[in-house]
Amino acid sequence: MAMDGLNHFLGAIAEIGFSAQIIVVFWATLLGITVGMIPGLTATLGVALVTTLTFTMEQNTAILVLICVYIGAIYGGGRTAILLNIPGTPANAASALEGFPLARKGRAGEAMAVATTGSFLGSVVGMVGLALVAPWLAEFALDFTSFEFFWLAVFGIVLCGQLTAMDDALKGWIAGFFGLLVAMVGQESIHAYARFSYGIRDLEGGFGLLPVLVGAFGCTEVFIVMRQEATRAVAGKVTGVFRSALSSFSHARTWLRSGFIGTFMGVVPGVGEDMGAWVSYAAAKRASKRKEEYGQGSTEGLLAAETGNNAAVPGALIPVLTLAIPGSAPAAVLLAAMIIHGLRPGPLIMITQADFFYSVVAMVFWASCAMLILGLLLTRPLLLILKVRREWLMGIIFVLCTVGAFAIAGRIFDVWVMIGFGLIGFLMREAGFPVAPMILGVVLGPILDNNLRRSLALTQGDPIPFVTRPISALIATLVFLIIIFSLPPVRRRLATLRTRFAGGER
Amino acid sequence: MRTINRTDFLSGLVVAALGAAGLVEALRMPRFEARGADPFTVPGLTPGLLSAVLCVLGIVLLLRGMSGRNLTEGAQPSITQWTRASAIRTLFTIVMVLVYGTLLFGRMPFFYATALFVFVFTVGAELIDTERRLPAWKLLIGGCLLAGGAAYAIDFVFTDLFLVRLPG
Structure with missing residues (x-):
């Protein structure tokens, strides 16, 4: 079985490597890096906008383009974090903590090299995770019934809400449940009744995922970037790129640990690269012998953050491919793109589309290689992107958001939806609500709705099987524990206990 | 208290x-x-x-x-922390976005609507920027070139290369 998988994988590597698709790999990764480098353009927005461009492409080429853009964007954001002290994408926030102080010390070249190798190593570790875990998870998920899928949707919202809202799980959960409620608008699948539509024809079709996504991540970013103060790149010398790139490989413990953490955070529904970077960074800091360097320009911390966020990319593809549940916001767009292109991700993927699965693994591999090569060779030319003023860029970005939202179905209504969710996303972010759980809610809404009603119909309204079936019970317990451990009194109590134990140890 | x-x-x-x-x-x-x-x-x-x-x-x-x-x-949420410049920029962006999305897009040919929007947005955003160094004539010429170029490029890429039908 494993040999069979390896053969499929090597076949897919050769198929991309020895065809014109390799050119696609390079231009799409470069496009992704450029998108990621521009402050305010997130990986989600990049993947969403490029999805529009892939409509006429062949299935595999379209997904290849999107994966390359996704990986490139997460990597590209690191450049901005290092040189401007603002993350190009939210996933690079942890990188700014170490990268910017390094750039100010005149070690920008070194920092960019470390970020490049870290991102490459993270993608490779994540790719191995994808190749090993996804087939196993898909087989395991074959036993899932509507009860388990219901709990999986609840689990996704509760965990994503808790992790993305930092210290304020309540706001994360509100965002998640709001997203679920948004998904209820339009015709439901059992009785074909149009909910919350009030006879408005456009509402009967519900809100399209891509217009909502482009609005919440793209249009919102235009508002946020224009609201913030302008930034300027630090003029750092770009030297020692290759030497620093090679030296990063020697920190095997850091990148392996961060790679594992990043992959795991990617797998968790809706959490993705941001948390992959933060948790990897925190773990590296805890384990480091040179803790005092953190915050002052630690190459080890930068390596951990960049490895963690890029490892989360293949990690986020695991639930997309095996459960049709996105591991991150860009992965949600990728899932929508796969469906648009006639692919059917889900537990049956290893049975019905095993070739496609291994192609995706090979795509991650080639995108990572292209990122490494482009990142190291184009260190200087890529810096020019950071000189573009936001005033000259944001208008065009908004036009692209508009066209992206419109092009999917050719409806002006989708443009209004995009702007509406742009304003909602802006208000939410300003008031401290994370946007990612809302998007996850929009994706998971139909799954939750259909599986809840199907399960209740099967049991004639008896809710007991929701907590007595083994896998259901396990997921339900996890949901319960996440809620309990997020409650402020419980957290305060745990913090007190931790302090007491730490004091006792001394 | x-x-x-x-x-x-x-x-x-x-x-x-x-x-x-x-x-x-x-x-x-x-x-x-x-x-x-x-x-x-x-x-x-x-x-x-x-x-x-x-x-x-x-x-x-x-x-x-x-x-x-x-x-x-x-x-700490940032919704309560505004400077005058930041509030003006945000208000300007929201108004421009609403004008393009609800009044221009779909009611005018795509090229003209987009060129007009990009020009007004770019020049307007620069004019309200208190730290602007670019002289007005350079800004107007640059804005014109950017607007025309961007509208043409987006129209060409979506309509001719990717066969998306844009309004107008």
Whole structure:
């Protein structure tokens, strides 16, 4: 079985490597890096906008383009974090903590090299995770019934809400449940009744995922970037790129640990690269012998953050491919793109589309290689992107958001939806609500709705099987524990206990 | 003395009201009894449950806001922190976005609507920037070139290369 998988994988590597698709790999990764480098353009927005461009492409080429853009964007954001002290994408926030102080010390070249190798190593570790875990998870998920899928949707919202809202799980959960409620608008699948539509024809079709996504991540970013103060790149010398790139490989413990953490955070529904970077960074800091360097320009911390966020990319593809549940916001767009292109991700993927699965693994591999090569060779030319003023860029970005939202179905209504969710996303972010759980809610809404009603119909309204079936019970317990451990009194109590134990140890 | 956390209080109020409205609407949804539909598959079931949860969460946030408990520094919302320049830029962006999305796009040929929007947005954003160094004539010429170039390029890429039909 494993040999069979390896053969499929090597076949897919050769198929991309020895065809014109390799050119696609390079231009799409470069496009992704450029998108990621521009402050305010997130990986989600990049993947969403490029999805529009892939409509006429062949299935595999379209997904290849999107994966390359996704990986490139997460990597590209690191450049901005290092040189401007603002993350190009939210996933690079942890990188700014170490990268910017390094750039100010005149070690920008070194920092960019470390970020490049870290991102490459993270993608490779994540790719191995994808190749090993996804087939196993898909087989395991074959036993899932509507009860388990219901709990999986609840689990996704509760965990994503808790992790993305930092210290304020309540706001994360509100965002998640709001997203679920948004998904209820339009015709439901059992009785074909149009909910919350009030006879408005456009509402009967519900809100399209891509217009909502482009609005919440793209249009919102235009508002946020224009609201913030302008930034300027630090003029750092770009030297020692290759030497620093090679030296990063020697920190095997850091990148392996961060790679594992990043992959795991990617797998968790809706959490993705941001948390992959933060948790990897925190773990590296805890384990480091040179803790005092953190915050002052630690190459080890930068390596951990960049490895963690890029490892989360293949990690986020695991639930997309095996459960049709996105591991991150860009992965949600990728899932929508796969469906648009006639692919059917889900537990049956290893049975019905095993070739496609291994192609995706090979795509991650080639995108990572292209990122490494482009990142190291184009260190200087890529810096020019950071000189573009936001005033000259944001208008065009908004036009692209508009066209992206419109092009999917050719409806002006989708443009209004995009702007509406742009304003909602802006208000939410300003008031401290994370946007990612809302998007996850929009994706998971139909799954939750259909599986809840199907399960209740099967049991004639008896809710007991929701907590007595083994896998259901396990997921339900996890949901319960996440809620309990997020409650402020419980957290305060745990913090007190931790302090007491730490004091006792001394 | 504790003061109300206004952001949390108002957010909680909006969320609770939204949840309550959703719940009322869900209860009003048909149950298809005449068709002999299974009562556990009625359309209002899931929206009703979700709205109820949202309402409860909103009330909790509202109460937390009233208690005036402050969050940690990193989680402080930025909605209450505005400078004059930042407020002007945001207002300008929102107005421009609404004008393009609701008035220009779809009512005018795409090329003209986009060129007009990009020109006004770029020049307007530069003019309200107090730290602008570019002289006005350079700004106007640059804005014209950017607007024409961007509108043509986007039109060409989407219409001719990717066969997307744009309005107008």
